[in-house]
Amino acid sequence: MNDAGELPPLLLGLFRELRANGVAVGVRDYLDGLRALRLGHGAGSRQALRELALALWARSEAERRLIARWFDAIPEVPPTLLERVEGVVSTLEESVHAGTSGERSRRTTIPPAVPPPTASSPGKTGGAAGEARARISFAARHEGEGLPLPRLPLAPQIAEHYVLQPQAAISARNLAVLWRRFRRSTRSGAGAGQRSEIDLPATIRERCRRGLLARPVCRPPRSNCARLLVLADASTSMDPWRPFLATLAASLPLGRLASAELRYFANLPRRKLFADVELTQAEPLDDLLRENAGAALLIVSDAGSARGYLNHRRARQTIDFLAAAARRFAAIVWLNPMPAARWRATTAERIADAPAADGRPRLPMLPLDAASLLRAVDILRGQR
Template identity: 55%
Template structure:
């Protein structure tokens, strides 16, 4: 059985290091390296020239930016230049590393003089030949005739059975790759949207100057004893959000957290978030992990006449149709409409995914519009809560 073609250990280790550092290379780039080596690229007459030819080949095939070219150059710079006989000795040691890694140094030292075959294998390994027997062939560090290189070998075995070299010093790109989840709607934009939901009323002490009343008083009496004042206008809008935290809503957990954190910045008279799983039954929860329950009736009495937003996939994430759930949701919406005249359902799944699911039956209720969850439709939902149908 013939072995599949593989890159030399030096280029194989470089390929593994580039992948570990986040360089976007894959199987096609690996095969390009094999084809280039088979075509004669990356070879030279002397050892140092061969290293430079391999470095140029790797930069040509696998580097797409200056940072990646510098990373490849640092790889070859940190691995010291070695003559051809040292490379042959390293290849021989790699061939027998699988059989010797399990043995301790004491066991290898004891077993070497007891077996003639082992002694012959060791001598063959020092001369650069590959022995037939997989006995312990790693030479001890005490022998000055054995060349050594400052290369650490990973413990992961590839399909060829050979470990690949890795630098003891991790070469890093000049810019770290930090992955952050992209917010569906940024918290700042959410706060701006909440401030759009306003129901202005006047109440409290008369501290604001009423210019029209002051001018009318002056015209009527011809004398102004004191200016006319009126109470300040304030936002009396109240908002209740019911958020689904069932397993199908796990991808939108960060958005639900941003939703709750942005409410205090909306300058609403009162805002609250209640959590449920699949369907709000007789109780809601004040925490997304469904702790601290409170009766649904008490929450609805506190927010009687307020706007209501429901955030749930309504079964469209899994693509299920549950008629019982659809009927129970319809009964619940009828009860909610007696307390909250304006209700909007926000579904994070795209509208085409609603077809054939429970969400399609819920969306058929004309009194409770169901909208996709994005910035545009959330703005539309706020306008519906304000009374702009």
């Protein structure tokens, strides 16, 4: 510890590294370190400094590992080298304070005292030849900061452990906002109790015709009659996107649609669909398509692109299903969670490039991201 009441370079560098990595150490922790050093703790060895840092600044196992890696990454300096470094630093301090050195170089190299042994003299293994050598880099000096601390050219690896948690590609709130964008407004309800919105033009016309009105003319309010059927692939190749499928199921009731149903299939829609992601509650495909005739259809599947396969039979059966569904649904969109670059030479590319029958536009297959979801909703609304 120097006269200014500053931590020794090793602990000061560790303190700055902890701050840079988001560890909650502050002024109080810094002062605790100074007090502990004044009381004699951490003196005498590098291990004592390590134990002091762990006792003062480690509050979790991850922080203990970070502090341990810091001490392991910085090599111990031999006494002979330490004396030479202190001599260079003292010389630099004198030149800076005396003002005789002009602009100091940003990098100072300590030359080795004895050249290293060469291949022609393998037998010369004296103590001088085996001396440790180091290159110390100094940053630029700023007013009031004194000499900067030497730092290693490469930062130690201190963030190797990760905690992986499943995370949906799009949040449920953002999906709910997208579903509310999917609107087809109509006025329905002929009964007097359902007419709750004032029809201003009709009221004015009636006032002009009769001259006196007992009550204004009312009409039914607008309501969203948009209907949506979502078919999601629950096969093993879609396991990485299970969190998204769960978020999708949770967001549909928040979309304020007239009806929104979610059914699952494995690889491609066959004779039966399923009401649960475990594929145990089967329903006939024809009945479900007939009940949702006129609605919009959204399909979520990798279409074989996750494994990079081209299955001609699967592609042909999927194209046949889409041709049959096009006669029942107002609009169809396919969401593929794999990037578009991974569709090449797979079943997904064959399905996306298949021409549609009856002069209909080709099936839009879009990747799974926020911009593509917005475009998918616009297509389902009828805006291509």
